[in-house]
Amino acid sequence: MSVYKLKILSNIQVSDRYWHMVVDASEIKEKITPGQFFNLKCAEMSFPFLRRPFSIYRINEDSKTIEFLYLVKGAGTVHLTYMQAGNYLDVFGPLGVGFELEEEWDTILLLARGVGIATLAALAQEASKKNVKCVAILSARSNNDLLATETLQGFGAEVYKVTEEDGTSDVEHVEKLIETIFQKHSIKAGFTCGSKRLSRLMQKVTTKKQIPGQIALEEHMGCAMGVCYACVCDLQHEDYVESVRVCKEGPVFDLKKVVLS
Numbered sequence: 474m475s476v477y478k479l480k481i482l483s484n485i486q487v488s489d490r491y492w493h494m495v496v497d498a499s500e501i502k503e504k505i506t507p508g509q510f511f512n513l514k515c516a517e518m519s520f521p522f523l524r525r526p527f528s529i530y531r532i533n534e535d536s537k538t539i540e541f542l543y544l545v546k547g548a549g550t551v552h553l554t555y556m557q558a559g560n561y562l563d564v565f566g567p568l569g570v571g572f573e574l575e576e577e578w579d580t581i582l583l584l585a586r587g588v589g590i591a592t593l594a595a596l597a598q599e600a601s602k603k604n605v606k607c608v609a610i611l612s613a614r615s616n617n618d619l620l621a622t623e624t625l626q627g628f629g630a631e632v633y634k635v636t637e638e639d640g641t642s643d644v645e646h647v648e649k650l651i652e653t654i655f656q657k658h659s660i661k662a663g664f665t666c667g668s669k670r671l672s673r674l675m676q677k678v679t680t681k682k683q684i685p686g687q688i689a690l691e692e693h694m695g696c697a698m699g700v701c702y703a704c705v706c707d708l709q710h711e712d713y714v715e716s717v718r719v720c721k722e723g724p725v726f727d728l729k730k731v732v733l734s
């Protein structure tokens with residue numbers, strides 16, 4: 474991983490709360506894997522001091538660009554919206570361990586909530602390249618927040634949307650939906666990001682169906698390079714619990730091992 478100053482090609486508001494940024498990544502020589510992230514300096518001045526972590530939303534090898542989809546939350550993301558095409562974005566990465574996607578998995582299930590959709594979109598992109606079919610359940614507060622639907626459909630994913638707005642996002646409803654999907658498809662692995670309660674559901678489902686599961690965790694990060702231990706989570710092994718750093722050993726982990734308290 475390195476620090477790069479990447480030229481912003483566009484940075485536009487795509488809904489009430491979400492923005493989409495495209496940057497020129499031609500300088501980046503490392504391979505970027507879905508699930509990995511960059512730590513972005515959100516402003517040219519020294520405030521906000523800490524960088525903020527963002528998953529790679531799309532990796533475009535042909536145009537040598539990468540994309541971020543971000544939800545405006547606090548100081549960092551507000552400042553990120555001030556960046557304009559032609560400005561240079563200071564990025565540190567690519568960081569962390571990404572998803573593992575086996576070509577022999579003919580169909581996989583993605584379960585994403587909120588900004589977790591940004592993280593799983595890059596996986597859907599990779600899956601389409603490997604001819605792995607994706608079935609995706611996208612969960613959000615409102616339909617307006619389900620931005621990546623068309624992106625995922627563009628990668629050939631079969632997309633199901635659940636929202637508070639439609640009264641369809643509760644765990645019981647999503648569990649029934651997953652059952653229907655399993656009756657229709659031979660799902661070989663499950664992936665999740667963005668919600669503890671949906672991740673617990675995916676943990677339950679993948680355990681019951683005896684298929685592999687992976688989770689991308691989003692924890693508060695300080696340094697994002699394994700030094701500060703601000704982003705520790707627990708993994709349950711057979712007879713002991715191991716504390717690991719989300720930024721270094723993750724953010725993608727074996728779903729069955731992650732302690733989702």
Ligand SMILES: Cc1cc2nc3c(=O)[nH]c(=O)nc-3n(C[C@H](O)[C@H](O)[C@H](O)COP(=O)(O)OP(=O)(O)OC[C@H]3O[C@@H](n4cnc5c(N)ncnc54)[C@H](O)[C@@H]3O)c2cc1C
Pocket residue numbers: 510521525526527528529530542543544545546547548549550551588591592690691692693694724
């Ligand atoms: C590996 C990783 C990948 C991520 N990918 C994306 C992405 O693709 N798109 C996206 O929009 N966001 C993503 N996030 C979350 C993003 O980093 C935070 O939303 C961002 O740091 C908020 O910064 P801020 O200064 O705007 O808000 P802050 O002022 O820092 O925080 C605003 C609110 O958000 C909460 N918050 C801040 N950071 C986190 C966090 N990491 N996890 C949970 N709650 C948090 C704070 O407690 C506070 O309530 C990712 C986080 C991680 C760890």
